Amino acid sequence: MKRISFGLIMLNLLLSMPAVPSTQTKTQSIERFASDKIGQTVSNSTVAGIWDGEWSNPEGYLFKFQARLTVNSGNNVSGAITWKLLASPRSNEQSKVGLSAIEYVGGTYNSENRLANISGQSKDDPRNIISLDEYKIVVAEDGQSITGKTANHGNWQGMISGKRVDPCGDEEIQTNYDPSNNGIVSGYHHYEVKTIICSLSDDCTVDKVFKFMESNAKYIAPVEYSKPVKTCMLSTVNIPVLGEGTILSVVDENSHSVTNFTKKDHPLHPGKVVRSVVEENKSVIVKTVGDGTGWFPSLNKSMATDLWRNIDNQLKDHFNSKVKEQNYKP
Known part of the structure; x- marks a missing residue:
């Protein structure tokens, strides 16, 4: 029997998926979500x-x-x-x-x-x-x-x-994932990505970096709009190759973290990503941990580093530019 490479299997699967929307279609979709659910906060003050x-x-x-x-x-x-x-x-x-x-x-x-x-x-x-x-x-x-x-x-x-x-x-949200689910097309994945934002100082603290991160949704997920992040906020993300989906964010000020949970329309559902600001080796870093049992676990892991590094670098550049502006004395 001939052996078929894993990469060929993945390629065939991706090619069989619906095409990613064109720029015009995607723009229309973003405009639709802007009036529909982007940045909205679902009601969470219920006993349900x-x-x-x-x-x-x-x-x-x-x-x-x-x-x-x-x-x-x-x-x-x-x-x-x-x-x-x-x-x-x-x-x-x-x-x-x-x-x-x-x-x-x-x-x-x-x-x-x-x-x-x-x-x-x-x-x-x-x-x-x-x-x-x-x-x-x-x-x-x-x-x-x-x-x-x-x-x-x-x-x-x-x-x-x-x-x-x-x-x-939200009943669509799944918080626990089975590590023994090791399927190829659909199965458990786990990854960690760390990015140094700045060296620890009076201007660079865990609290200051976290406040900056939660001030703009672009720093917590691959979104195309800017808005402060709040608990139970819904956002539409655009995943490379796979397309759009919805996440629900939960902010934890005590642990300096934002957790993004996928909803059912997300192409990698079920899963979550925890974005934490922590101190490590005299630096303030953003640590991103992903878990889930959705589609394409290997592809998910392989794309994670580049995707989150791009977001982290944007946060890093903007944060450090702001610090320089505040400290600049002509």
Whole structure:
């Protein structure tokens, strides 16, 4: 049997794909997205989504939970909370530690004050480790966390808190990828690209470079417009050879990072790219880490260095030019 090279397989696959839009078509597409979704921020201050967190009370009970909640057009909440008992103050319940149960809930959500009033309706609990409860939950303004109190048999001393698992409540977003998926046409990929921006100094700090990076979408992805980056912002990117697709960005000021998640219309979905500003060897660098299980994993990795270096070099030149202008004294 004749051996067919991997490069020939990739070439045939690429040639069989729809052509990349012409300059005129691409311009029309960009104009369409400008009025449609470029730079828009999807609503993320809703209780709908997937939440991981903990619940505790003064008696010494501690549970871990994952809540999957939906909100319909009438602001009615429904969903399920999976509970896992982590600690109990009662000696006769120690054998139950580590067991799980499901509570099915319903209620209402007020988008103006971001308050959800939810109560347990039924449960799947063969070992009797939970009781149905009532919840008053507030969604943080940025939509990434929840806090609240629960009835706890009437004294309202149950405390609940959690963080969003699905970025911005977008069900198209995938956050975890299986490294064992090693297909050639579609499979897992991982890459890292590092670029030195400047030498560490009063003018060159991690915070200053990150603030500069998030000030312009061109510094976080291959886009054709300039706009400050915000959490849950949608952008249309243009991938060489493969064409256009949509990403959703999540900004983390604490870790000085912006994570871009692909949506379903992205040619390399599912995947994500984390753009972080870090200090390394007395320099401030931009570190780009890509992961995913989308199409053409080898092509994705091979294109990554050039694509991100071009973006990094643009950021580097503009940042250092700005520093020089500010320090210039005629």
